[in-house]
Amino acid sequence: MELIRTPKIENVRLVFRNGKKKPPVGTLYLTTTHLIFVDAESRKETWITLPHIGQVIKLPLSTVGAPLQIRCKTFLSVTFIIVKERDCHDLYVSLTSLCQPVHIEGLYCFHYTPSRSLIRRSLGWYQFDIQAEYQRFGVPNQYWSLTNLNKDYELCDTYPKYLYAPSGASSAVIIGSSKFRSKGRFPVLSYLHSNGAALCRCSQPLSGFSARCLEDEQLMASILQANPRTRFMYVVDTRPRINAMANRAAGKGYENEAHYSDIKFMFFGIENIHVMRSSLNKLSETCELKDPSINTFLNGLQSCGWLRHIKAILDTSHWVATSMEEGFTVLVHCSDGWDRTAQVCAIAALLLDPFYRTIHGFQALIEKEWLAFGHKFTDRCGFLQTSDSKEISPVFGQFLDCIWQLTRQFPTAFQFSEKYLIMMHDYLYSCQYGTFIGNCEKDRVDLRVSERTYSLWGFVSANINDFLNPFYLNDKENQILRPDLSPSNIQFWRGLYCRFDSGIESVEPVNDIALSLQDQTASLQDHVKFLKKRIISLAGMLGSKKEEGIVPEQNGVSSSVMRLSKLTVKEDTKKLDVDSVFHSECDPFSKSQLETELNSVAVTWKNIGETTECPSCQTPFSQSVTKVSSTD
Numbered sequence: 106m107e108l109i110r111t112p113k114i115e116n117v118r119l120v121f122r123n124g125k126k127k128p129p130v131g132t133l134y135l136t137t138t139h140l141i142f143v144d145a146e147s148r149k150e151t152w153i154t155l156p157h158i159g160q161v162i163k164l165p166l167s168t169v170g171a172p173l174q175i176r177c178k179t180f181l182s183v184t185f186i187i188v189k190e191r192d193c194h195d196l197y198v199s200l201t202s203l204c205q206p207v208h209i210e211g212l213y214c215f216h217y218t219p220s221r222s223l224i225r226r227s228l229g230w231y232q233f234d235i236q237a238e239y240q241r242f243g244v245p246n247q248y249w250s251l252t253n254l255n256k257d258y259e260l261c262d263t264y265p266k267y268l269y270a271p272s273g274a275s276s277a278v279i280i281g282s283s284k285f286r287s288k289g290r291f292p293v294l295s296y297l298h299s300n301g302a303a304l305c306r307c308s309q310p311l312s313g314f315s316a317r318c319l320e321d322e323q324l325m326a327s328i329l330q331a332n333p334r335t336r337f338m339y340v341v342d343t344r345p346r347i348n349a350m351a352n353r354a355a356g357k358g359y360e361n362e363a364h365y366s367d368i369k370f371m372f373f374g375i376e377n378i379h380v381m382r383s384s385l386n387k388l389s390e391t392c393e394l395k396d397p398s399i400n401t402f403l404n405g406l407q408s409c410g411w412l413r414h415i416k417a418i419l420d421t422s423h424w425v426a427t428s429m430e431e432g433f434t435v436l437v438h439c440s441d442g443w444d445r446t447a448q449v450c451a452i453a454a455l456l457l458d459p460f461y462r463t464i465h466g467f468q469a470l471i472e473k474e475w476l477a478f479g480h481k482f483t484d485r486c487g488f489l490q491t492s493d494s495k496e497i498s499p500v501f502g503q504f505l506d507c508i509w510q511l512t513r514q515f516p517t518a519f520q521f522s523e524k525y526l527i528m529m530h531d532y533l534y535s536c537q538y539g540t541f542i543g544n545c546e547k548d549r550v551d552l553r554v555s556e557r558t559y560s561l562w563g564f565v566s567a568n569i570n571d572f573l574n575p576f577y578l579n580d581k582e583n584q585i586l587r588p589d590l591s592p593s594n595i596q597f598w599r600g601l602y603c604r605f606d607s608g609i610e611s612v613e614p615v616n617d618i619a620l621s622l623q624d625q626t627a628s629l630q631d632h633v634k635f636l637k638k639r640i641i642s643l644a645g646m647l648g649s650k651k652e653e654g655i656v657p658e659q660n661g662v663s664s665s666v667m668r669l670s671k672l673t674v675k676e677d678t679k680k681l682d683v684d685s686v687f688h689s690e691c692d693p694f695s696k697s698q699l700e701t702e703l704n705s706v707a708v709t710w711k712n713i714g715e716t717t718e719c720p721s722c723q724t725p726f727s728q729s730v731t732k733v734s735s736t737d
Contacts, residue, residue: 110195118186158204214558229563230555248331261289263479269294271327281320302429308442338434343445378498422452479545518583525572
């Protein structure tokens with residue numbers, strides 16, 4: 106609380122980046138976790154999670170006050186105009202300190218408690234088992250086995266403790282190879298195709314201009330021998346050739362084909378983290394243009410190069426997946442093997458394996474390729490004040506963008522929707538859950554995040570229906586995805602980068618509307634079955650009363666309803682067991698009960714954003730709160 110100089114500021118104007126709406130005036134509140142704006146007229150609340158804040162910019166003073174611009178990592182950009190310049194400065198100082206703590210244990214996840222006590226702290230932490238995941242595609246087997254050399258993270262502290270290497274490789278060979286690879290990240294198994302083709306990953310060799318390592322060469326030979334169907338294997342360097350050649354001067358580089366027998370070496374042109382960071386910054390600037398012309402926007406989109414980078418990642422991943430489908434083993438690396446390597450290996454496996462296109466399968470893919478194999482989330486996302494700004498890069502965000510591109514081409518192949526990808530992007534930067542905290546598995550073990558924080562996967566499990574794709578079909582046609590990666594098929598992801606164009610509330614995705622309609626249809630179908638049963642039951646009761654000489658109108662039921670009931674019974678005799686209904690004990694009908702049941706349609710479907718109350722019980726929904734964050 107000592108970092109909060111001014112917890113409450115009144116008479117603040119909220120200006121949206123498009124400037125089309127009249128700026129509301131209200132009160133601004135600052136807590137240790139959120140910045141909250143309350144509209145004085147509508148009482149509508151706007152919540153911004155502090156870790157989402159990427160930049161706080163003091164703009165030049167104006168005649169109405171001191172403007173303070175907030176640019177978020179979720180691509181939200183708003184400006185607060187504060188009457189007193191001193192209050193603006195105090196808020197600026199507080200936000201710059203609170204949005205990035207100094208120590209990792211100051212992150213939101215270590216202090217977060219969900220509002221719903223139904224979510225257990227342990228929920229989601231233990232649903233992924235890396236050994237079970239390898240068993241799913243048949244490992245260990247005669248060619249691949251588990252090695253315990255890294256059980257205490259001593260051989261490579263950025264690798265997981267459980268690693269799978271060729272059965273023919275001895276411990277001495279593995280240790281020797283580890284010493285010859287950058288950061289000790291030696292070649293290991295990432296995914297095994299059903300045809301025996303293996304996807305392996307590692308970092309660049311410390312080869313320089315002429316150095317070689319016999320153990321590393323022997324390990325590569327063992328990887329090739331683990332796939333007896335082929336005579337050679339591919340080694341994919343995801344970097345541009347010029348970058349890899351420049352690293353040779355620093356004692357690193359790439360494999361010399363003269364030293365490695367039976368390999369075919371391939372370069373691909375995925376740029377480094379610095380180029381990607383600059384590209385995203387330019388993309389954000391393009392998206393924040395006020396009233397841009399079509400030429401201005403398209404020129405900005407082209408000059409930032411973002412879509413070109415997305416295509417390069419997809420091209421490489423598709424090439425790897427195609428080679429494996431043809432039966433060839435592929436080894437992938439970049440510089441240190443935790444950025445571009447993670448992107449390519451994850452997407453290639455997803456193209457080949459439909460399990461990774463389900464909600465839980467996608468989580469397993471992230472756990473294995475990104476979390477277990479040491480993508481540096483804390484550094485790449487800039488969670489801390491001590492983070493090196495040169496280490497920040499949207500590597501994981503690019504991966505999500507690539508997946509979105511695939512969902513556009515194959516709308517029925519994925520169990521999850523666009524909302525699932527956007528949610529994951531936002532929760533990554535909110536630091537609300539401990540799932541993405543740390544730079545490697547060892548970091549999370551040392552921090553005891555599974556004991557001290559909540560898991561994002563637990564939140565997903567508790568809200569899984571919100572992320573389902575209503576068009577998903579688990580059929581044989583979608584077993585292997587073969588995308589068309591021509592330039593015209595690489596699209597700008599407006600749902601992520603420009604979702605706040607119309608204001609503080611993001612645009613409702615079409616899939617959400619379709620999912621709501623699907624749920625409504627199911628409810629109506631259930632209600633139709635219920636009404637049919639009630640009409641048949643009523644027909645049976647009316648029939649028995651007629652035999653007893655009782656006039657139906659005495660029970661408040663017209664003769665026309667009785668005729669309808671008889672007709673319904675006659676038409677549905679083949680479908681429904683009428684006799685069982687006639688001889689069952691039925692609750693007596695009253696006129697009011699009958700009217701209530703005939704009129705009680707399950708739910709009146711409306712646009713999600715326009716629904717103000719529950720159609721059944723008329724309980725009002727709270728539309729006064731907008732949380733531009735990932736909070737419960």
